[in-house]
Amino acid sequence: MERVEPNTVASEHLSVGRLLRAGLLAAVFSAVANALVLIMASALFGTIVVPRDEPLTFSPVVVASGGGAIAAAIVFAIVGQLVRRPTRTFLILAGAVLLLSFLPIYLVGVTGPSAWTLVLMHVVAAAIVIGLLMTAARKR
Numbered sequence: 531m532e533r534v535e536p537n538t539v540a541s542e543h544l545s546v547g548r549l550l551r552a553g554l555l556a557a558v559f560s561a562v563a564n565a566l567v568l569i570m571a572s573a574l575f576g577t578i579v580v581p582r583d584e585p586l587t588f589s590p591v592v593v594a595s596g597g598g599a600i601a602a603a604i605v606f607a608i609v610g611q612l613v614r615r616p617t618r619t620f621l622i623l624a625g626a627v628l629l630l631s632f633l634p635i636y637l638v639g640v641t642g643p644s645a646w647t648l649v650l651m652h653v654v655a656a657a658i659v660i661g662l663l664m665t666a667a668r669k670r
Protein backbone atom coordinates (compact mmCIF):
# COMPACT_ATOMS: atom_id res chain seq x y z
CA MET A 531 0.00 0.00 0.00
CA GLU A 532 1.26 3.47 -0.88
CA ARG A 533 1.69 5.92 1.98
CA VAL A 534 0.60 9.47 1.31
CA GLU A 535 2.44 12.20 3.21
CA PRO A 536 0.35 15.15 4.34
CA ASN A 537 1.16 18.49 2.78
CA THR A 538 3.29 20.30 5.36
CA VAL A 539 2.86 23.76 3.81
CA ALA A 540 -0.39 25.12 5.11
CA SER A 541 -2.19 27.81 3.25
CA GLU A 542 -1.87 31.24 4.89
CA HIS A 543 -4.99 33.28 5.46
CA LEU A 544 -4.71 37.07 5.25
CA SER A 545 -7.27 39.56 6.50
CA VAL A 546 -7.91 41.93 3.61
CA GLY A 547 -9.35 44.55 5.94
CA ARG A 548 -6.31 44.43 8.19
CA LEU A 549 -3.98 44.73 5.18
CA LEU A 550 -5.86 47.72 3.80
CA ARG A 551 -5.84 49.47 7.19
CA ALA A 552 -2.11 48.80 7.45
CA GLY A 553 -1.73 50.18 3.93
CA LEU A 554 -3.43 53.43 4.94
CA LEU A 555 -1.18 53.72 7.99
CA ALA A 556 1.86 52.95 5.84
CA ALA A 557 0.75 55.65 3.38
CA VAL A 558 0.76 58.27 6.12
CA PHE A 559 4.01 57.11 7.72
CA SER A 560 5.92 56.79 4.44
CA ALA A 561 4.68 60.19 3.21
CA VAL A 562 5.79 61.87 6.45
CA ALA A 563 9.10 60.02 6.53
CA ASN A 564 9.90 60.92 2.93
CA ALA A 565 8.92 64.55 3.53
CA LEU A 566 11.46 64.55 6.37
CA VAL A 567 14.09 62.97 4.09
CA LEU A 568 13.43 65.74 1.56
CA ILE A 569 13.77 68.43 4.24
CA MET A 570 17.05 66.97 5.51
CA ALA A 571 18.50 66.42 2.04
CA SER A 572 17.55 69.95 0.99
CA ALA A 573 19.21 71.35 4.10
CA LEU A 574 22.39 69.34 3.44
CA PHE A 575 22.68 69.54 -0.34
CA GLY A 576 20.49 72.42 -1.46
CA THR A 577 17.60 72.01 -3.86
CA ILE A 578 16.85 68.41 -4.81
CA VAL A 579 16.06 68.36 -8.51
CA VAL A 580 14.29 65.88 -10.76
CA PRO A 581 14.34 65.75 -14.56
CA ARG A 582 14.31 69.06 -16.41
CA ASP A 583 16.00 70.62 -13.37
CA GLU A 584 12.71 71.09 -11.53
CA PRO A 585 12.92 71.24 -7.73
CA LEU A 586 11.34 68.32 -5.93
CA THR A 587 8.43 69.52 -3.78
CA PHE A 588 6.30 67.93 -1.09
CA SER A 589 3.25 67.24 -3.26
CA PRO A 590 4.80 64.58 -5.52
CA VAL A 591 6.63 63.07 -2.55
CA VAL A 592 3.42 62.69 -0.53
CA VAL A 593 1.38 61.43 -3.49
CA ALA A 594 4.00 58.91 -4.62
CA SER A 595 4.70 57.64 -1.10
CA GLY A 596 1.03 57.34 -0.17
CA GLY A 597 -0.04 55.92 -3.51
CA GLY A 598 2.72 53.34 -3.45
CA ALA A 599 1.70 52.19 0.02
CA ILE A 600 -1.96 51.82 -0.94
CA ALA A 601 -1.00 49.99 -4.14
CA ALA A 602 1.24 47.62 -2.17
CA ALA A 603 -1.58 46.81 0.26
CA ILE A 604 -3.97 46.09 -2.60
CA VAL A 605 -1.39 43.88 -4.34
CA PHE A 606 -0.74 42.00 -1.09
CA ALA A 607 -4.49 41.47 -0.60
CA ILE A 608 -4.82 40.13 -4.16
CA VAL A 609 -1.77 37.90 -3.78
CA GLY A 610 -3.31 36.62 -0.54
CA GLN A 611 -6.32 35.39 -2.48
CA LEU A 612 -4.33 33.77 -5.28
CA VAL A 613 -1.35 31.93 -3.81
CA ARG A 614 -0.73 29.49 -1.02
CA ARG A 615 2.18 31.40 0.58
CA PRO A 616 1.28 35.06 0.10
CA THR A 617 3.79 36.59 2.52
CA ARG A 618 6.73 34.95 0.79
CA THR A 619 5.36 35.82 -2.64
CA PHE A 620 4.70 39.42 -1.62
CA LEU A 621 8.22 39.84 -0.20
CA ILE A 622 9.71 38.65 -3.49
CA LEU A 623 7.44 40.99 -5.46
CA ALA A 624 8.16 43.93 -3.17
CA GLY A 625 11.91 43.39 -3.44
CA ALA A 626 11.72 43.22 -7.22
CA VAL A 627 9.59 46.36 -7.40
CA LEU A 628 12.00 48.22 -5.11
CA LEU A 629 14.94 47.31 -7.34
CA LEU A 630 13.02 48.28 -10.48
CA SER A 631 12.04 51.60 -8.89
CA PHE A 632 15.68 52.69 -9.03
CA LEU A 633 15.84 52.40 -12.82
CA PRO A 634 13.84 55.53 -13.73
CA ILE A 635 16.02 57.65 -11.46
CA TYR A 636 19.05 56.88 -13.58
CA LEU A 637 17.28 56.54 -16.93
CA VAL A 638 16.04 60.13 -16.78
CA GLY A 639 19.46 61.42 -15.81
CA VAL A 640 19.09 62.37 -12.15
CA THR A 641 22.58 62.41 -10.62
CA GLY A 642 24.48 63.29 -7.48
CA PRO A 643 22.73 64.09 -4.21
CA SER A 644 19.35 64.29 -5.95
CA ALA A 645 19.66 60.70 -7.19
CA TRP A 646 20.81 59.41 -3.81
CA THR A 647 17.99 61.27 -2.07
CA LEU A 648 15.43 59.64 -4.37
CA VAL A 649 17.00 56.21 -3.81
CA LEU A 650 16.86 56.77 -0.04
CA MET A 651 13.21 57.82 -0.29
CA HIS A 652 12.36 54.61 -2.15
CA VAL A 653 14.14 52.51 0.47
CA VAL A 654 12.50 54.36 3.37
CA ALA A 655 9.04 53.96 1.85
CA ALA A 656 9.64 50.28 1.09
CA ALA A 657 10.88 49.56 4.62
CA ILE A 658 7.85 51.24 6.21
CA VAL A 659 5.31 49.71 3.85
CA ILE A 660 6.72 46.19 3.89
CA GLY A 661 7.21 46.30 7.66
CA LEU A 662 3.66 47.41 8.40
CA LEU A 663 2.08 45.04 5.89
CA MET A 664 4.09 42.09 7.20
CA THR A 665 3.08 42.96 10.74
CA ALA A 666 -0.58 43.10 9.69
CA ALA A 667 -0.24 39.78 7.86
CA ARG A 668 1.27 38.01 10.88
CA LYS A 669 -1.53 39.02 13.26
CA ARG A 670 -4.23 36.39 13.36
